[in-house]
Amino acid sequence: MFRVATAVIGLALVLDAGGASRAQTAETAAGLIEQLPAETEGGKEQESVIRALAARGAGGIRETAALLKAPEEGGDAKARYALHGLAVWHGGPRGEAGRAEFVRAVVELVRETDVAWKRAFLVQQLAWVGSDESVAGLVEFVIDDTLGDPALRVLEAAGKPAEKPLLAALDKGKGEARLAVIQALGRIRAAGAVAALRRLVEEEKGAVRLGALEALGNIGDGSVSGMMLKAAAGEGYEKAKATEAVLVLARRLGEAGKMGEAAEIYREVWKGRAWREETHARLHALRGMAESRGPDAMPDVLEAVASDDVALSVAAKDIAVTAPGAEITRWWIGRAQDGRPSARAAALDILKERGDRAALAVMKSSLSAEVESVRLVAIAGAGRLGGAEAVPWLAGLLGSGDEATRKAAGEALLWIPGEAANDAVAAELEGASDSAREVLLGVLGARGAAAHRPKVLGFVRGGKTAGVRVAAIKAMAVLGAFEDLSVMVEAVLKRDGEEEKNAARDSFITISGRQKDRDSCVRLLREAVPGSGVAARCVILGGLPKLGGDAALEGVRREVAHESIEVREAVVRALAAWPDDKPAPDLLELAKGAGEEKHRVLALRGYVRLAGVNKWRPAEETVKMHRAAMAAAARAEDRKLVLSGLGKVGHITALEMAEEYFEDKETKEEAAAAAVGVVTGMRGTDPAKAEGTLKRVLAMTGSEAVRKKAKDALDYLDKYGDYITAWLVSGPYHEKGLDPEKLLDHAFPPEKEGEKGKGWWRPEQDPESEQPYAIDLNKAIWGENCAGYLKTEVWSPRAQPAVLELGSDDGIKVWLNGVVVHTNNAWRGVVAGDDKADVNLKEGWNNLMLKVSQGGGDWGACARFRAPDGGRLEGLRVKPE
């Protein structure tokens, strides 16, 4: 906070950040500085302190520097704020006079003091503001062990004026100080240092020699290229760095317009480096060749593109695509017109990617090439490079007898940007054949050409062929608005063909999906039912499940007793395809009592399907639904169907039901398959029971496929059986303004008595994942800066001590029977057994809950109970409820 200095002698008028005037008064710089923060919690108004200090000129700087203290002593943060603030202040666009005065004052201070830490801090501040005037004052320090580094920073900022002093210092320094001078000469590109640096390369070894090579590379004097190429032939890290140095030399030569010299270096590296092992260096050289030699380098680029070294080939194509210049485009145009078809196709592909419209003509002339690979890439290229003028060329190919050509032309029409291309496509509709019209209408739809909606609508109503009308209807799915829905309904009611009716219905549904008021759309469709014939009625009923909701379901139910058998079948199919399980009772009733066997079978299938769509329904309820389905199943095939659905329910009661059919000759194989499926879904909730059932399956099944799955499941149990993978999950939970590191300490609803939070549900487990023992919370409940909860019940046959082995990404907190037994606010990935907590399991069911925090990225956890000696704990069961 701003505080007024106690004693007032001087007065400086300054402006605060908002532009209002503020009288900043202080006796001394120390008085002003006292208003600055000691830690990093400063305030906006403290800017005025620096303004006032700056107004005190060199005297203020000296006063401030006098407040600096040795690091061991500490407590001088305010003075450091102030001096750094002054450096940054004067480095800004506030006038040369103030900047130069600050630099002069600080240089004087540096030279006056012999305290190393103080000089170092002062020189560091000059790095933000110093220029030519600093050189003379600082040059003697560049070989100083303590001051060399910051002093060089200032001299480098000065640039050319620092060259001679640095060169003079070159032979005086030793070790890293000398190396720093060498690098500084390189950074300022000191042409006068070439001879000295060359001598170092010839006479020295190790870091000095490498530093000299790098400096020479950056200076960019071509006279050393031979020496540098030779020097880049070492081994390991030094070789990579020396290679970079010579490639930098080539780049600098190229920048200076010495393309020939640059190209020579690049070519040496391109040709001289080991095939495959040094692909990266060769690629670097190849790119340089493309830059320095232009089209003359393209044969080498083409050779690389055609290489069977994938890394070389892919990157070389990128070079061909990105190398700038019209000449290079022309070179590839030449290749596209001449040579083997594969080379022509490759050249056209590169031209397509280059995006240079100069290649449009060669694309156009290749549109009718005999060889398909050439023709197809030319078509794509015309789409990529062309504007509206390319539309008639491509539209003309839509009448081709070759399917691939027609398809490529249609796709190419999608690429051409702009409204003018939309207009051109619409104009092509006029004289086109019906088959071409179908494609053009599709293109208008895919392009989202809303301005041509009336024209497309015209083809919905008046297209001469069903194909054209269907294409227009499909385009309307993208372009259509609410007011077009009645036209779609009209097409459903009045058109004869099934394809057209279905297309109109599907477009109706897609357009409806974009409307705020979905119920109005459903009403439009439902109200069309009474006046429709059987065929239209069936089509409409087929669409209602896609709209979903109560109003649509009511529309289906109204038709359940229709006199037409086709309509009644459509009703059953619609109910069976419903997106949620609301029509399950309707279907069960139909499965038991529909007049036709086919309808009963369809209804039963639908019922079994709906039994599997609600992840929130308790598993026992789902098993009950399967028992009801089994009761309604009249034939063996139907019972097999029910068992198939049962295999997806990972619950002990499902396992018990499956086992009931092990002795049924007609269904035992399906029952065995179902049992294996159930065990997989149970995810270790009762490993002992699961193991027993799987062994029974192995003993009774005659199916190799089932046997293999059962064996795999047994292997899985053996390997991961005691990891708890059956969890209920809840979340993600966020708390605005809370650091992720504090999430573990913040109580969200799942850890509060009586609060429901976001509810609990069972996520899928992926046994094929890299960590099948862990739960991936990103798949279950994605989130960032949040927490998620996992809970399950663990049954222990006796009270016993145990070790809870845990892994988590990120932090984890664990409750066992309502008591926190472990917390680790970690920042890590999931590693099984990262944490171990000694716990006591009680006899019977134990409630286990994990809270896992998430900053971002991967998110998950794993847990298992082991005996205190590290061995397996037998007899545990898990019930995620």
Next chain:
Amino acid sequence: MPNRITRRSFIGRAAAAVAAFTIVPSHVIAGRRGRRPSDTVTRAVIGTGGMGRGAHVTENEPGKPPRTLAVCDVDKNHLGEALKKAGDGCDGYADFRRVLERKDVDFVVVATPPHWHALISIAALQAGKDVLCEKPMTRFIAEGWALKRAVDRYGRIFMVNSYGRGGFMKLRKVVASGLLGWPLTVRLSPRFGCEFKIKMWSGRTNVKPEPVPKELDYDMWLGPAPVKPYFEHRVHASFRGYWDYDGGGLGDMGMHWMDPIQYVLGKDDTGPVRIEAYAPWPQHPDAAGLWGRVTFTYADGCRLIIESEEWGEKSPENLPFIEGPKGKILHREETETDPPGLFEQAESFPVPPRWNYIEDAVKTRDNKNISKPDVHEAHRTVSLIHLANIAIRTGRTLNWDPQAEKFVGDAGAQRFVDVPMRAPWHL
């Protein structure tokens, strides 16, 4: 609409990925001398503290070819823990240069503090390795120029391990479809799930020097950074609070939150023209401090406003996440819009997927279709962090030329763009 990704450019991006395969499949599928899909992609992890060990060192499985061949750290304790996690088949190193000499390593994970990111990444690229670099990619803007050049010229795969862009495709569709109009204002703050952790990652200003622990090679830890007295808070995790090594909370979280926005706004090839910080000034020369809000304004009028909510006055609470002249997206992780249904409307709008992880990219050499930002995208995003911190550190509203990547009329600010390094390290 100015500066939006055009139909041609966004489809072009997808096609570029596909186009690469017009040449590649013969090698990959036929398995001639290319890498087979079943081949193990091997890694070395350099920097095995928090993320290095936790997220990048894999557990080598007995009986299978090892995936993590080498781990490297200047702290012997970190190195020991990493070796223990990796298990058999992994060697430990104290000097990253020796790691880069191994010919059997396919890609290198750079998980050191950020002042080493660019140097080690560039050295790895020069040694022919592909690179997965932790965020933030660089510590100052010029490092990004050097890194981009190295990736492009050596033809290597490179990506940055921020949270990535995979989850933002739907949002990209809404924005690119034009349903919100243009220009847009985007807000990132704790209210939208974006913590910048600026208090957590503030440095300390009055800490006395402490003895360097024997397990730490402090000189190598400092590397290109200036020599400053050791104290524990300066290294390991809390290094983020010191300008020489990172950029405070912005360095930690900035890429996570802002990179998807660059992608969503289609700003991967540009940057803001004006940066305005609402923050205390002066800032400490060594320790990163607090800030309240930074506003980035792009040439087309789009604005990105980031807010810490940990210093100064907060913005009103009822502002939307993204706001355009035709529509708003109210929250960052939800699909509530004004008018409603914009996400559904934009669902069919074509946006190329971003799915490749580093190991896929190493195998296919497809550097375009990756789930995380590539070097060019990451450079633009991390530049936002650096620009914000420069505005905070200079206390000035800055004008930036995003094409030339230079400040306009502010030579002092320009000094923060390219910071010399301590010998023998240099770009």
